[in-house]
Amino acid sequence: MPDLTPIESPESQPGSSTEFPPARSSFPALRKGLIAFQYRNYRLLWFGQLISVTGTWMQSLAQAWLVYEILNANAFQLGLVNVLQFLPVLLFGIPCGIIADRFPKRSIMLVTQFIMMILAATMSALVFTNVVELWMVYVIATIFGMANAVDMPTRQAFVSDLVGREAIMNAVALNSALFNTGRIVGPAIAGILLALFGPAVLFGINAASYIAVLAGLAMIRIAPVINLSTDSPIQRLRDGLSYVRSTPTIMRTIILVGTVGTFGMNFNVWIPVLASDYFEAGSNAYGLLFSAMGVGSLIGALSLAFSGRGPNHKRMLAGVAVMGVSEIALAFVANSGAALAMGAVTLAFIGFSASNAMSTANTTVQTTSDDGHRGRVMAVYMTVFAGSIPIGALISGWVTNQFGAPTSVAMGGTIVLLMALVQFRVPQRAPSTSSQVSPSADARAHS
Template structure:
């Protein structure tokens, strides 16, 4: 790939060029032709993926009648990320990302068509769903860090925050459309057609990747083949508290707070005595909130650790409140707000980690990020499913929110200790003001990397 103007910021730095300090246009990344192609293909493919997820969860629940089985399906899809996630990052750092994506996206489309064939023929069994979910997970090990780190090659470091937020908006737009269409399809003709549409939808990103202009991609140094690259990546993160604690936080939230496939299907069927249409409604409500949160994040020029911690605490507390909601419509409304804070956690953590990482290490660091964010699901999914089956959907949802909020509080305390900070509460212009300040009264809070 040929070089392009601009260099990545130094590890841990917060770029202060005019493009990062001033408020940016919400859709500034779409001015880049390669990114437009990427985003167009992604929204079509993501819509199919969300249709497939809803159909998959409902199919497993219909075949088994068990929330634990839904949790096992989710666990099978994310188990490869837990086991092999860091190897995916090494591959993403070593090979051209556009070529890798052509391979991974093709394979995912073929797996979607296989599940469609099994379901439409009437031969599908729950172990088929488990196996295909596992194979999808294996492909995702490479696809996820490659897609995440390919963003900076398309738009450059000056627009990476905006592009990460627009990726989330893209994903949540698909999440808004996909579940609604899937709910209608499942009710009318069954899950198989949703799987078929998903398989075919992968043609869109493949066309987008083939139409890209390689000369317009930003050149990023690729890691040479060598020994010890996994250990090198882990040592790099261990030496950076700002990266390490961000990854730990998203690990807790991903493992215990994002098990919506289990909770929402259980609330639809077990609490509100409804069907697939209500399950689709719940997912669409979360998607509306997530889309709002992603668009707000796209206008944000900087990301700060305190914003991430506040969003994580609010996310957990709102889950706890939603678990106790007395009516379907109150529950649905709370899901919108949960979506706003959930995507704020995701985009803030993602862009902070990408911008704070050396370009040659980005694939490995992002693979670790995705490994703990999604790879914890094999541990959390069956456990949360068991709690939901044993004690009911409300207790299951409540426990996930409690762990998420507790993790945010714990990590806030740890970062304050690392940065030598204390909590200060006061008034500014007549309004309550909460911030971390140095214990010794020396540096300002903005001078401390982990508090920025």
């Protein structure tokens, strides 16, 4: 079991790391696009996560099939499984940021990833032995959500500990590319294996995939961010929330992300209805539209990684504005009776712009926050982002039922566009010196 002893004071242990010096490439363009891969620790985590995320997407498909087709649950019960996985993040995500700031992030992730592996293996065994019942799925989904509530802010904040500050934007973009690669590859493989072997094998594969990320974490050598705060958890929580409120760059970015999540990312509501009722196609169209958006998101993440640019608030707002305009265009395409291909192309643009904007938002928050607050700041960020999507799903679901999917999409795109325009008009205040990432992040990554 990893050591979760509170970290000692900064004076007693200056930031040091056994990270190897960045590798040098003879191809400047490639090196600029993969600058985060020059850090051994980041490579270990990234490749481990690539395997694990792919397995997680495979399990998502298997779980939905198990609940709906094998256990004969209804749509509400299927949705409840997703709610139970998400609810702990919404309820406990911000307090869990205290854990990320208080204990070594690597140790926390070793614990949370191991718990998730055991849960996946348990599901595989339950399905394989034909003893699984719906209440068991509910229990395991809830425990998974609790582990994820700790893991999410820790994992997001950990990225800044693994690379130098100049590579954080690239690291976040490559993480987005990783996620979207898993979203494309995982379900594609899972569909074949599900038909051949059933869901138990997919749960088992996901359990095995956690070995990759656990091995990567075990091989990472880095001095933890040092923190000797004697404040109570409540005081630390208040301090973290106060830090967010008093840092304009972080606050306005989180407001933007919350708006986009609530009104602009309700694809699980929109796409099935658009595919069935407006493009008049079946499940193949449903998969095509989701894949098109995934491909666009992957291209957007890779283009940001290879641009070599740091976070820029106006570029982030431009991405959000393009996302809003593209969603309004999707509503017109659906209402006009255009071909399915037009809808797919429009969704690819939405995926591209959303990936760019959200990766930039993530990097902006990480690079603005200092080491001592980053775990709590990322907990607020992830809670707002993750919490806004199901809230938005309820709103967009009602609008879709009352007025149709194109109206719901157009409304969401319009609100997102207006928020981007409003923030364009509000002067961007430079963050204070105290809000900047401390030099120790670079020291740990390069030393």
